[in-house]
Amino acid sequence: MNPNRVLVLVKGELIRLNKYNVFAISILLALIWGVMLYFVNNDILKALLPMILLIDASMMSIMYIGAIMFFEKNESTISTMLVTPSSNPELVLSKVLANTIHNLFSSILIIIAFVLLKHIELNYLMMLLGIILTTAFFTILGFYMAYFQKNFTGMLVNLMIFSFALLVPTVLYEVNVIKADWFQYVLIFNPIQAGSELISGGFKAYAFEWQYYFSLLYLLIGSIFVYRFLVLPKFHDYAIRQSGV
Amino acid sequence: MYKVDNLKYKYPNNKEDVIKGISFEIKEGEIFGFLGPSGAGKSTTQKILIKILEDYRGTITYNGKDVKTFGNDFYEDIGVSFEMPIHFSKMTAMENINFFLKLYKRNADVEALMKRVGLWESRDKMVGEFSKGMKIRLNIVRALLNEPKMLFLDEPTNGIDPANAKVLKDLVKEFRDAGGTVFITSHIMSDIDQLCDRVAFIVDGEIKEIDSPRNLKIRYGKRSLKLEYKEGGQTIAKEFPMDNVGKNEEFLTLLKTKEIETIHSGETTLEDIFIKVTGVGLRDESE
Numbered sequence: 001m002n003p004n005r006v007l008v009l010v011k012g013e014l015i016r017l018n019k020y021n022v023f024a025i026s027i028l029l030a031l032i033w034g035v036m037l038y039f040v041n042n043d044i045l046k047a048l049l050p051m052i053l054l055i056d057a058s059m060m061s062i063m064y065i066g067a068i069m070f071f072e073k074n075e076s077t078i079s080t081m082l083v084t085p086s087s088n089p090e091l092v093l094s095k096v097l098a099n100t101i102h103n104l105f106s107s108i109l110i111i112i113a114f115v116l117l118k119h120i121e122l123n124y125l126m127m128l129l130g131i132i133l134t135t136a137f138f139t140i141l142g143f144y145m146a147y148f149q150k151n152f153t154g155m156l157v158n159l160m161i162f163s164f165a166l167l168v169p170t171v172l173y174e175v176n177v178i179k180a181d182w183f184q185y186v187l188i189f190n191p192i193q194a195g196s197e198l199i200s201g202g203f204k205a206y207a208f209e210w211q212y213y214f215s216l217l218y219l220l221i222g223s224i225f226v227y228r229f230l231v232l233p234k235f236h237d238y239a240i241r242q243s244g245v
Numbered sequence: 246m247y248k249v250d251n252l253k254y255k256y257p258n259n260k261e262d263v264i265k266g267i268s269f270e271i272k273e274g275e276i277f278g279f280l281g282p283s284g285a286g287k288s289t290t291q292k293i294l295i296k297i298l299e300d301y302r303g304t305i306t307y308n309g310k311d312v313k314t315f316g317n318d319f320y321e322d323i324g325v326s327f328e329m330p331i332h333f334s335k336m337t338a339m340e341n342i343n344f345f346l347k348l349y350k351r352n353a354d355v356e357a358l359m360k361r362v363g364l365w366e367s368r369d370k371m372v373g374e375f376s377k378g379m380k381i382r383l384n385i386v387r388a389l390l391n392e393p394k395m396l397f398l399d400e401p402t403n404g405i406d407p408a409n410a411k412v413l414k415d416l417v418k419e420f421r422d423a424g425g426t427v428f429i430t431s432h433i434m435s436d437i438d439q440l441c442d443r444v445a446f447i448v449d450g451e452i453k454e455i456d457s458p459r460n461l462k463i464r465y466g467k468r469s470l471k472l473e474y475k476e477g478g479q480t481i482a483k484e485f486p487m488d489n490v491g492k493n494e495e496f497l498t499l500l501k502t503k504e505i506e507t508i509h510s511g512e513t514t515l516e517d518i519f520i521k522v523t524g525v526g527l528r529d530e531s532e
Contacts, residue, residue: 008347015344019335080331080387082297084348085317240297 006090006097013068013098020071022064026106029060034113042118046205047174049114053199056107057134058192059163062142065099066155069146078242088235092227096139103135104128120203127202133216134195137223141191144230147238166192184211194218246395246426247271247294252303254293263289265450266303276417276427278441280434280515282525286450287430288328291397294428295325307395321350324393328400330380331387334373338364338383341372342390349391358386362412378405385413389420396420398429402436414440434516444515448523458515465518467511472496474503487511 017023033052037045072078081091111127114120145162149155170193172178187193194215200206247270254264264286271277279287292298294305296312296319305312312319332341338359346352359365362382372380381404388396398417402410417440421427431437437444438458445455454461468487473480485496487510499505513521 005348008344012344015340016333016336019333075334076327076329076331077333079297079327080325080345083295083320083323083325084345085320085350086348087317236299 001087001090001093002085005086006094009086009090009094010097010101013094014101016071017064017068017098017102020068022067023102023105026060026064026102027109029056030106030109030113033110037114038117045114045118045120049110049120050196050200050203051171051174053107053110053131054134054192054196055167056110057103057131057199058138058195059159059167060106061099061103061135061138062145062159062162063156064102065095065139065142066146066149066152066159068095068099069143070152070155073242076242078239082236082239088239089232092143092231092235095143096136096227099139100132100135103139104131107131107135121205123202123204123206127199130195130198130200130202133219133223134198137191137195137219137226140223140226140231144226144234147234166190169193170196188214188218191219191222194222246273246308247428248304248306249290249294250304252290252293252301252305254289254298254301263450264293264301267447267450267452268303269445269452269455271426271428272443273426274421274424275442276421276429276440278437278444279428279430279447280432280437280444280519281430281447281523282432285447287432287447288399289450290447291399291428291430295323295397321391322394324388324391324396326381326384326388326396326398326401328403330372330375330377330384332372332380332383335371337369338372338375339368341383342386345387346390351392353390353392355386355390358389361416362386363409378409381405382409382413385416389416394425396425396427398427400431400433401429402431402433410436434514434519438515446519446523448525454518454522461515461518462512465521466513469511470496471507471509471511472499473506473508474499475506476503480506484511 033056037048037052040048111122115122145158146155149158169178169187170190173183173187173193174196188211197212197215198219201208201212206212249270250268251266252264252268253262253266255262267286267290269277279290281287289298293301294312296315299313307315307319332338333344336344339355342355342359346355356365359368362385364379364382364386367375367379372383375383381401385398385401388398396417401413401417405413414436417427417429421442427440429436429440441458443455443457444461446453456464470485470487470490471482472485473482475481483499485493490496
C-alpha cells in the first residue's frame with residue numbers, strides 16, 4: 001500500500017463528496033438535528049443526543065457510502081480507477097477513510113452546537129474514538145451491502161429493513177421497554193448496540209464496564225474482518241460489473 | 246511487446262467461451278487493430294490485455310513477462326481510453342485530469358494535450374456540460390496523461406464528428422511515431438484502414454485473418470484495372486487484368502485514342518475483404 005497514493009485518493013473522495021453536495025446534505029441534517037434537540041428539555045436531550053450521534057455514525061454512514069458508490073456506477077468512473085496504479089485495497093480504504101472523515105465532520109458539528117448551547121460535558125477523546133470506530137464499521141458494512149444492490153432506491157429500502165432489525169431492539173432496551181436482564185447479552189452482538197456503547201463512552205456520566213470494552217473490540221475486529229474477508233475479495237468483481245462488462 | 250497465445254475466456258454466467266483460443270502478437274511501435282462486429286469479443290480481449298478480466302486461459306506476455314505476474318505498477322506503462330465517457334461530471338475537466346495525474350509517476354504535458362484535442366478553452370467547464378464528443382476527447386487525454394508506452398483505445402472515434410475524429414487519429418499516429426504502441430478495437434472500417442499497421446479480423450471470438458490493411462487489399466483485391474472513357478457522348482467502362490497490362494494492346498490503344506475519364510485499380514475495401522473472409526458484415530450486427 002502506497003500512503004501517498006491513499007492520501008491522493010482520500011483527498012479526491014473528499015473533494016467529490018463536496019462537489020456532489022453530500023457534505024451540504026450532512027451539514028443540513030446536522031442543522032436539523034441541532035434545531036430539533038435545542039428545543040427539547042435536558043432530560044430528553046441526554047437520551048436523544050447519543051441516539052442521534054449513533055444514527056449519524058451508523059445508518060447515515062451506510063447511506064453516504066451507498067450514495068458515493070452509486071454516483072460512481074452512474075458515471076462508470078470505477079473502470080478508469082481500475083487501470084491506475086492504485087491497488088484495490090487502496091481504492092477501498094480511501095473510500096472508507098473519506099467517509100469516516102466526512103461523517104466525523106457532521107458529528108462534530110452536532111457536538112459543537114450542544115457543547116456551546118446546552119453545556120453538555122464530554123470526554124472528547126472517547127467521543128472521537130466512538131464516532132470514528134462506529135462510522136468506519138458501518139461504512140465498511142455499507143460498502144459490502146452496496147455490492148448486492150442494483151440501484152440506490154433498493155439500497156435505501158434494505159437500509160430501512162436493516163435499521164428496523166438492528167436499531168429497534170437497541171432503542172427498546174435503552175428506553176426500558178425491554179427490561180429482561182438476559183437481553184443485554186443478546187444485544188451486545190448487535191453492531192448498533194456496540195456503536196451505542198462506544199458513543200455513550202464519550203459522555204462524562206458514562207460508567208465504563210465490560211460492555212464498553214467488548215464493544216470496542218467487537219467493532220474493531222468486526223471492521224477488519226468485514227474489510228479483509230468480505231469487502232476486498234468481492235471488490236474487483238463488483239468494479240468489473242459496474243464498468244459494464 | 247504483447248504476445249497472446251491460445252487465449253480463451255468465458256464469462257461466469259455464460260456456458261460457452263466468448264474468446265475461443267486466439268493467438269496474436271502486438272509489435273513494439275505499431276498500431277494494431279481489432280476489427281469486428283459488436284459482440285465479436287474485441288472489448289473482452291482488450292479488458293483481458295489490460296488485466297481487468299483475469300480468469301482467462303492461455304498465456305499473455307508483456308515485454309516477455311506473463312501479465313499475471315505484474316502488480317499495479319503495470320498501469321504506469323498503460324493508457325486506456327474506454328468507449329464510454331468515464332469522468333466525474335460535477336468536476337471540471339482540469340479537476341478530473343489533475344486528480345488522475347497525481348496517481349502516476351510520469352506526467353504528460355496536460356496543457357499541450359488539452360490544446361491538441363481542442364479542450365483547453367473548456368478546461369474549467371464541468372464535464373457534465375460537455376458534449377459526447379468532448380467527453381471522448383477528454384478520455385483520450387486521460388489515457389495519455391501518464392505518458393504510456395502502450396495505449397488501448399476502445400472504439401475511439403465512436404460518436405464524434407469527422408473533424409475531431411481526424412484530430413484523434415492524428416494524435417494516435419503521433420503517439421506511434423514517437424515510439425508508442427497502440428491497440429485499437431473498432432467496428433469502423435475507416436479508423437482501422439487509416440490508422441493500423443496491422444489488423445486482426447475477429448468474429449465470434451475467433452481471429453479469421455491478421456495482416457496489414459495493404460497486404461489484405463493486395464491479397465484479396467482483384468488484380469485488375471478499370472478504365473472509363475468517352476465514346477460517342479457516352480461513358481464506357483472496361484476492365485483489364487493487371488498482369489502484363491503494359492503489353493495489352495487494347496488497353497494501350499484506349500489510352501492513346503480515347504478521352505479517359507477515370508482509371509482505378511481493382512483494390513477492394515477492407516469491409517469487402519472482411520465480409521469475404523468472415524462471411525459476416527460489420528454494421529448489421531446488433532450491439
